[in-house]
Amino acid sequence: MLNNIATLGRWGIDFCQTLGRSGLFLLLALLRRPRFKQSFPLLIKELYSVGVLSTLIIMVSSLFIGMVVALQGHAILEKFGADAELGQLVALSMLRELGPVVTALLFAGRAGSALTAEIGLMKTTEQLDSMEMMGVDPLWKVISPRFWAGFISMPILATLFNAVAILGSYWVGVDWLGGDGGTFWSNMQSAVHFRADVINGLIKSLVFGFAVTWIAIYQGYDSEPTALGIGRATTRTVVYSSLAVLGLDFILTALMLGDW
Amino acid sequence: MWFKRSTEVTVGLFLLAGILAMLMLALRVSGLTEFTHSKGYDLTASFDNIGGLRVNAPVTLAGVKIGSVQSIHLNSESFKADVTMDINPKDNNLPADSSASILTAGLLGSNYIGLTPGFDDSVLKNGGRIEETHSALILENLIGQLLFSLKNDDEKSEEKPNATNS
Numbered sequence: 001m002l003n004n005i006a007t008l009g010r011w012g013i014d015f016c017q018t019l020g021r022s023g024l025f026l027l028l029a030l031l032r033r034p035r036f037k038q039s040f041p042l043l044i045k046e047l048y049s050v051g052v053l054s055t056l057i058i059m060v061s062s063l064f065i066g067m068v069v070a071l072q073g074h075a076i077l078e079k080f081g082a083d084a085e086l087g088q089l090v091a092l093s094m095l096r097e098l099g100p101v102v103t104a105l106l107f108a109g110r111a112g113s114a115l116t117a118e119i120g121l122m123k124t125t126e127q128l129d130s131m132e133m134m135g136v137d138p139l140w141k142v143i144s145p146r147f148w149a150g151f152i153s154m155p156i157l158a159t160l161f162n163a164v165a166i167l168g169s170y171w172v173g174v175d176w177l178g179g180d181g182g183t184f185w186s187n188m189q190s191a192v193h194f195r196a197d198v199i200n201g202l203i204k205s206l207v208f209g210f211a212v213t214w215i216a217i218y219q220g221y222d223s224e225p226t227a228l229g230i231g232r233a234t235t236r237t238v239v240y241s242s243l244a245v246l247g248l249d250f251i252l253t254a255l256m257l258g259d260w
Numbered sequence: 261m262w263f264k265r266s267t268e269v270t271v272g273l274f275l276l277a278g279i280l281a282m283l284m285l286a287l288r289v290s291g292l293t294e295f296t297h298s299k300g301y302d303l304t305a306s307f308d309n310i311g312g313l314r315v316n317a318p319v320t321l322a323g324v325k326i327g328s329v330q331s332i333h334l335n336s337e338s339f340k341a342d343v344t345m346d347i348n349p350k351d352n353n354l355p356a357d358s359s360a361s362i363l364t365a366g367l368l369g370s371n372y373i374g375l376t377p378g379f380d381d382s383v384l385k386n387g388g389r390i391e392e393t394h395s396a397l398i399l400e401n402l403i404g405q406l407l408f409s410l411k412n413d414d415e416k417s418e419e420k421p422n423a424t425n426s
Contacts, residue, residue, distance in 0.1 A: 044267065045267065047271045048271050048274075095289070155278075160281045163280075163281035166285075185288065192291070193316075198285050198286060
């Protein structure tokens, strides 16, 4: 009994310590003295490996998700004679929920795990330590560009996801199932509100990008410097960031459906 | 320390694709045509019953959307619903004796406000008030009236043969 309470207490203290350490780490990495001329090429390279290389998986999965939502929506809306509302259904579900959330989950699996493994390997092979020996700040050289690349890529990827999914649903709903293209777009336009749907979805994807990148980079930096440690850290990245994304999504949706 | 040209080009294409997708979402999906929402002028109207009218519902004249519902409040003195409408600034020549009615789009659609222009020479200004209003048609009330009148008809038709017989 006493042991259980002690374990719980230790877990609580460990949790607070991890949160504090990762928070300080984030602050230190982001509040580097900016040296734009040297930082910019580093950022480009990370944007390539974090953003561009994730584009293909995001676009392909969004195409299929858009097509499936159109098929399912058409099958159900047809029962009520409301298959003209298909565009509205697809656009609202993509912009509000599926776009940001699915992009963030895929981003955690594709880019987040890669970030963790890369930084974990740098730590294991003592590259970070040797950088410090040479007087190069690893927080500036390695960590900071990856943070910024994650924050910038995620909203762009979510926007691409939404656009491709809507085009995919147009293809299924109009070209294949024979709906009317004009009503598809006009119903969508009358239902979608730019501020309440598009911008709020963008805010969601920004928050998710922040959370996923933070978790991924911290887990890599904090991993045990062994092969096993890297593997564990990668698993933790995917699990923690998926949970964080789904939890944050609930909170953000509750806020946005409220007064926003 | 610059990287391969192809890396830079693909990153540029990635950013460009993001901007294009955002433009598509803004223009094609949400139908955003005016980037600066020019604030129109306000009109108010009191209704006995607004049915299912909601904030942001369209305000139409002759079927053309000219504004939207801005706020709905209960007037605690008259127990009527005070509806404030935001009308496009270019439609500023509505006659002062125009009337407003709450209509339904289709049989089960959402409610909106339809304006009918009057014949007065003076026009409604910002903060103006539409005096003549028609409440929403509540389906349950209609059915109730229909049943009531059907019952009355039955009673009358039962009385009629008796009257002719006697």
